[in-house]
Amino acid sequence: MPRKSIPQARKPRSAQRFRRLLLAWYARAARDLPWRRTRDPYRVLVSEVMLQQTQVSRVAEYYPRFLEKFPDLRSLASAPARAVREAWDGLGYYARARSLHALARSVAGRGEAGRGVAKLPEDPQELVKLPGIGPYTAGAVASFAYEKPVPAVDTNVRRVLRRVFLGDAGRGTGDGYIWELARALVPKDGKRAWRFNQAIMELGALICRARRPQCSQCPVRPVCRTGKRLDA
DNA sequence: TTCCGGTCCT
DNA sequence: AGGACCGGAA
Known part of the structure; x- marks a missing residue:
């Protein structure tokens, strides 16, 4: 039994179409970023920690x-x-660097001496126990490094899901519901989940931006509760 | 000058 | 729940 009653998010009717439109757009519009070319868990981790409060261009x-x-x-x-x-100087939020360092020390020191190489956990539930890793980064590492079919909700994703599936009603929606919604939408296949998570964040960064969203260029506009009725 | 953002701490 | 942490952009 869950302790709290999070309103059950069931899969929206338009889920399938949303995914198709989103992924088709991603295939042609995605930026070629260094951390999208690796599955090395350590490299993915470093990129996600840097990206936590820092813009892509700087990272x-x-x-x-x-x-x-x-x-x-x-x-x-x-x-x-x-x-x-x-090495972190100029990125700001130096607690991130200290956490990352502490994480490396704790994970690298965990294995038996001389045996297997230090390895990051794959399970988000384990990842969040590490310093500097919250729910978002745990999901991101699980998906982007290990290709696990789990959601990763940052503010981009939160904004996209609110606008597309909740519309005006979504203003006061709690975090739990958004995560449930994301979980319902993520493809069960890990490789597709990887692309879905990258794509929805890319949409939030390039099109469905916090200010002046580019609805006229939005690939998922046909299924979006917010953008459908907006003028170009 | 105000706004923005994951995680941690209060 | 609400602020601190930083630096860039609006």
């Missing part, structure tokens, strides 16, 4: 340099705090 600049200095979990774990802080 694109720091991400390769950081990975050059710390190419894997082990090298990050054994680095001095000052070196990590320096």
